[in-house]
Amino acid sequence: MPEDCHWLQGLSEPVLMRDVDRYVDVLYHPSLLQLGIPNVKTEWHRYAADLNRVPDDIDASSVKGSANEAGLHRRGFHWVITTLNEQLMREPMSKEMHEKLVKLIYEPFHASLRQQYENLHKEGFKEIYHLDAHSMPSVGTKEHRDPGETRADIVVSDSHGKSSRPEFVDLIIAAYAKAGFKVAYNWPYYGGRVTEQYGSPQRGQHVVQVELNRSLYMDEATKKLKPEHQKVQEKILKALQMITQSSLIQGK
Numbered sequence: 357m358p359e360d361c362h363w364l365q366g367l368s369e370p371v372l373m374r375d376v377d378r379y380v381d382v383l384y385h386p387s388l389l390q391l392g393i394p395n396v397k398t399e400w401h402r403y404a405a406d407l408n409r410v411p412d413d414i415d416a417s418s419v420k421g422s423a424n425e426a427g428l429h430r431r432g433f434h435w436v437i438t439t440l441n442e443q444l445m446r447e448p449m450s451k452e453m454h455e456k457l458v459k460l461i462y463e464p465f466h467a468s469l470r471q472q473y474e475n476l477h478k479e480g481f482k483e484i485y486h487l488d489a490h491s492m493p494s495v496g497t498k499e500h501r502d503p504g505e506t507r508a509d510i511v512v513s514d515s516h517g518k519s520s521r522p523e524f525v526d527l528i529i530a531a532y533a534k535a536g537f538k539v540a541y542n543w544p545y546y547g548g549r550v551t552e553q554y555g556s557p558q559r560g561q562h563v564v565q566v567e568l569n570r571s572l573y574m575d576e577a578t579k580k581l582k583p584e585h586q587k588v589q590e591k592i593l594k595a596l597q598m599i600t601q602s603s604l605i606q607g608k
Contacts, residue, residue: 357401358460360453363445364403373579374438375431376402377491383573383585384489387593391600394476396469398461403435403444405461408490408548411454418445419454431499433462439499469554473561485524485605486563488550494571501544508540511567515547519555520562527602528564528595535594 413432415424430436436445496502510532514520555563573585
């Protein structure tokens with residue numbers, strides 16, 4: 357967390373980690389190493405600056421002087437509340453603070469992501485297949501599209517078919533299902549700003565968001581890792597093996 361984000365200091369661990377993709381890197385890391393998959397991750401806290409949003413996703417409750425009315429982006433680029441409606445920001449930050457966080461967190465991350473794309477293009481890859489890995493609560497809250505609904509193990513989304521060729525989406529759904537996960541498509545998540553910004557099938561960029569149900573690997577109340585996470589790691593490896601070894605990815 358940036359030291360300047362004083363409103364996040366002193367929060368209890370359950371509140372501070374309420375909506376964080378905690379342990380997603382831990383779960384995917386062994387597979388990324390074993391399969392040699394290029395990757396980019398962030399260690400910045402999403403409440404300070406959410407990298408699956410854009411800097412314009414702010415409102416008068418998060419940034420002073422914003423033209424967007426308060427409440428429009430309560431869980432936008434800067435989170436004002438959690439998904440359980442717990443207050444994070446008591447007052448909006450200054451425009452200067454907002455710009456500082458954009459430069460500190462947003463710009464370096466996306467620069468590294470763009471560099472990854474550039475490197476792959478230079479290596480001669482005409483088609484790039486990108487998994488945007490996240491996590492989600494097991495049950496939708498009042499702040500979600502599916503309040504009270506119990507969710508699948510995996511939710512795959514592609515911005516309503518705009519961010520990827522359908523064959524890649526079908527491959528991902530099949531791979532996670534064969535690995536033992538219950539998979540849903542485009543509900544309750546449609547994709548995010550990452551799929552919107554980088555998913556461009558006409559340019560050979562196929563981006564699919566994959567949400568992992570947190571109850572599979574962590575205690576959602578305490579935010580602690582459960583022993584079952586090792587089985588989830590094994591399933592993820594199986595899914596990624598099927599994806600990377602497919603004729604689509606191999607170009608055959």
